[in-house]
Amino acid sequence: MTESRRTFLKQSAFVVAGTGIAGSAGAVTNSLLSGKTPSDIVNVALIGCKNMGFGVLQNHLDLPDTRCIAMCDVDRNILEERAAGIQKKYNQKPVLYDDFRKLLENKDIDAVIVSTPDHWHCLPMIYACEAGKDVYVEKPMANSIEECNLMVKAAKRYNRVVQVGQQQRSGKIWQDIMTKIKSGDLGKLRKVEIWANFHYGIGQKKVADSPVPHGVDYDFWLGPAPARNTFNDTRFHGNWRMWWDYGGGLVTDWGVHLLDMALWAGEVMTAPKTILSYGANLSFPDYAHETFDTMSVTFPQNDYIITYEHTAGTENGPFGMGYGLRFICDNATILADRSGYRILPEKDQQSQDKIEKFESEKGRDDHDLHSKNFVECVKSRAVTACPPEVGRQVALYAHMANIAIRTGEYKLDWDDASNRFTNSEKANRFIVPEYRKPWVLPKV
Ligand SMILES: NC(=O)c1ccc[n+]([C@@H]2O[C@H](COP(=O)([O-])OP(=O)(O)OC[C@H]3O[C@@H](n4cnc5c(N)ncnc54)[C@H](O)[C@@H]3O)[C@@H](O)[C@H]2O)c1
Structure with missing residues (x-):
């Protein structure tokens, strides 16, 4: 104050x-x-x-x-x-x-x-x-x-x-993971694999249009997004996430939390330089969504690689975990989700564990700490x-993953100084949103 x-x-x-x-x-x-x-x-x-x-x-x-x-x-x-x-x-x-x-x-x-x-x-x-x-x-x-x-x-x-x-930035288990990786005891960080296979990523079962619910100012809810003549519940409260006008699907919704950890592990404080992204809508045709139900993305860093993938609607994944991160270092892998983390040793050439196994205490919800x-x-x-610099950085990673697929370019190169993609004019058209009047993108 x-x-x-x-x-x-x-x-x-x-x-x-x-x-x-x-x-x-x-x-x-x-x-x-x-x-x-x-x-x-x-x-x-x-x-x-x-x-x-x-x-x-x-x-x-x-x-x-x-x-x-x-x-x-x-x-x-x-x-x-x-x-x-x-x-x-x-x-x-x-x-x-x-x-x-x-x-x-x-x-x-x-x-x-x-x-x-x-x-x-x-x-x-x-x-x-x-x-x-x-x-x-x-x-x-x-x-x-x-x-x-x-x-x-x-x-x-x-x-x-x-x-x-x-809020994971305020959470003890994530802070502990970062300390362990940065201590060097686990060896060099080489790769972070992320998966986020949530059911809600396919949206809701399709329903017919209906009148705008009483008490809702739907035009205000749409705000700077394009006008709509009809109301459909699958695009409204909570469900808007799977429509480009209001959200970016699983990769911007859950993905940013997990990508944020992968970037934090390498102390990355910059926008991506290059991304490779493939995705599509391959399943669940009875469900209402535009954002991709299936995605695989690679975010190369200077000295390690981040990968992200989701198959929405499956709620299962590697190690029996619906979502998670695998921080792969020379001596051990850290396997983590919000419930805690495990250190899984890598093997040497004699098949001996390089370091001791470790299992963290149970994780807790971090919202209150944030x-x-x-x-x-x-x-x-x-x-x-x-801070906003960290929020911007990870949001850019997630948005670029979507833009690469939406443009059909799949590989995008970004120059942060000029705020442009250097290899795609089609992708550059996604940088600045078109606001619907009377709303205007502010000048700062
Ligand atoms: N940090 C997390 O773990 C976490 C978890 C869930 C959601 N979120 C984020 O929180 C935000 C809200 O998500 P949600 O699940 O609560 O969505 P929601 O649809 O359930 O709620 C959004 C509310 O905003 C209201 N609203 C819409 N436009 C408005 C406007 N112009 N002025 C005032 N109110 C307006 C809606 O009527 C609704 O009540 C999203 O950005 C979402 O990504 C974060």
Whole structure:
């Protein structure tokens, strides 16, 4: 929190000048907050309330020094239901908004959680930065390369603390894995293999179009994405992930979490130079999706190789694990998922294990630690566990994997300095999204 903000809070003594559609500033009766002065408290707001955002908000509110003063959603049913949930659990009564631009006018908000579908990350994040708010924005950072670029610029230009929702960066088992790899004991890192075979990657069973649900502003939900004359539930809440206008399928949805670990292991902090990607829709014709149900991608690094693959709808994979990472080093492989990791020794020429086997303690969900890290950084102004540069980098890897297949190029070369693919004009047309009026891609 800035000093001017602290001073303002002391003077205003919790008065919220809301322009929302319902509710009023919450009485601070939550026992977690008793004894706190306004300057100790971080006022958070949520944009996009249904699923992940509601979870992330609760992780914030479980901390001793936060409160929720505003919530926004374009689905009135979700907004009211989630607000009632917050009131019941935390005894806080946020101001409710149906337009995030109005919410951002609320000067009492210190930090905003953006948990809308991916096509709706960029504008709220950048406008929030402009309005002087810190931002926790969900992954993938955005639905296009240029949006990611602008979001990095906005965080810098407005000097904001930004956390991207790649919560594995805050998790102990992943931090331990990175320490083990970087210690050198496992030998040289040569390859990281990633697989992500989730059922939800094939989308939902096809259903007929239906009327827009009561209480939903569907045009606002579509926002900068192309207009649609019809509503279909398989493209709406939760299901939007498998449609190019709103998401990028499994590789941008789960893939970014796992790719992030593979890049972290090699301390890679740059966009890809070259990628090789093949994919297609090969199965489940009764299911509604555009994004590829089957993908194999190679991301060459300077001195190791990352591979990613998925066969959506199978929910199984190597070692009996539906998803996972295999960090292959000279002396051992680390096999990991969110439930923990195992060190599997490689053999020497006499078939002896090169090092001892090891099995980690059980992993835990890292979301709460990521929120805690964000709130600490909001207060200290330190760099978060997953700053926008890291969010951009991994989002670019995932988007390029899709672009290579969508253009039929399969191999793409990227020059980060010029923000261009050097071997495909077709691919270059995917860099900057076309926003539907009145929405305009912001200039930063
Ligand atoms: N970090 C993780 O592990 C993790 C897990 C799940 C989802 N996510 C990410 O969280 C985000 C949300 O995913 P979800 O599963 O909660 O989606 P969802 O569809 O369940 O919820 C999105 C909500 O945003 C609302 N919304 C849409 N446009 C809006 C707008 N312009 N203003 C306000 N509200 C708007 C919708 O009405 C809906 O309530 C996505 O980016 C997703 O990738 C991250």
